[in-house]
Amino acid sequence: MATPLEKARKDPNSMKAKILKVARRMFGEYGYHGTTTRMIAKEVGIDISTLYYHWGEKTDLYESVILDINNDLRQKLDEVEKVIHGQPLARRLGIAIDMVTDYLFECPEISNLVLFQYFGKTRKESNLDFHVPDFISDIARSMDLCKTKESIPTSASMRVLAMMNSIHNFISGENFFREMLKLKREEYIEHVKETLEFILIPAFNGGSQGQTDINQTDIRR
Template sequence: MELNDKQKEIVQVAEKLFAEYGFDGTSVRLIAKEAGINIAMISYYFGSKEKLLEHMVVHRMSGFKVNLDEIIAQDDRSYHDRLNEIVALYVKRIHKNNRIYKIVHNELTNNARSLTFEHYLSQKKKNLDSVTKFIEAGQKAHVFKKHIEIPLLIPSILGTYFHFHYNQRFYEESYGLNTPESKELFIETTLTKHIQKMLNALITYED
């Protein structure tokens, strides 16, 4: 689903509104108003608000598996180094796209919603398959422990990040994060390194 510049602009506006007001609380009329276009253009480009959300999810997930597989394929690097880079990639992507995660989570937990996010779930499965093969290769190389709950590794990354994300006021005081720049640096360094150490402790043998 390649998007042109106008579609990307509409998706960006809709993502902001969905995150702020929810899917049900955001009308097509409001999206059109905020994007400075007429309603017919949304119908022309996407067909419906549901299809707009689907395109949004696909657009935000694009390229991630390519980046993930590129890291895994670097056989000249140690498993430890590649694991750390995988963690850094996940943190960077979920931080950049935290609004879409919020939107998808809200919709997936809405039992009254008919949206299935088939592509989203399919892509998550492919990402997990790549991580699983990497971990299993590390187990055969006697770097990673046996009996690892591999499907729970990614939620461990996401859970730690989103705990910080939704409790920023607490961490602002704890770490003196007084500016947007200090928060960005904290996520890139302290938070990412903490998650890297946590996953290494979970799955790798002690030196």
């Protein structure tokens, strides 16, 4: 109950929670430098100083936003893991894509912020942790990419990153891609799921079957 973030999470009707919610969306849309404290305050309908009263500096608010969405995503992935546990791999993947995609389309700011974290720089470097997120190892294990949660091969981490990013890309890029392809929201979502299944399932579900006669070096040279 110490930090503002914990207070916000405890009472979703509190002003802290309202601000956090708006801040998530705004930072997600415009990035750190693209979002001003005034934009957030205006959107919430409060004075800018009220925002500072609750969250302190802009960097602190941003940091809380990052912690918050990481927490939400983690929770969702745990939930998914419980549902797919014990199923055969292809089915696990299919369900996971379905659930995660639906969830992220409801909270697109999560994908936005995750990608900003990965690809963007801030003028003043932040001191947020750079360590391999827990959920990456969890997913890796869930995808049969490794046995124990402790020793994850690098290639397994890379594959999980590729998978997660593919999903985030389509969520974050909805505005751009959907306009480009002239699709309605529902159509787009359906196409996203179809595409993700097309790309991901063969790879993780024994994709080598289709090309056993071609070795790696041969492919590139």
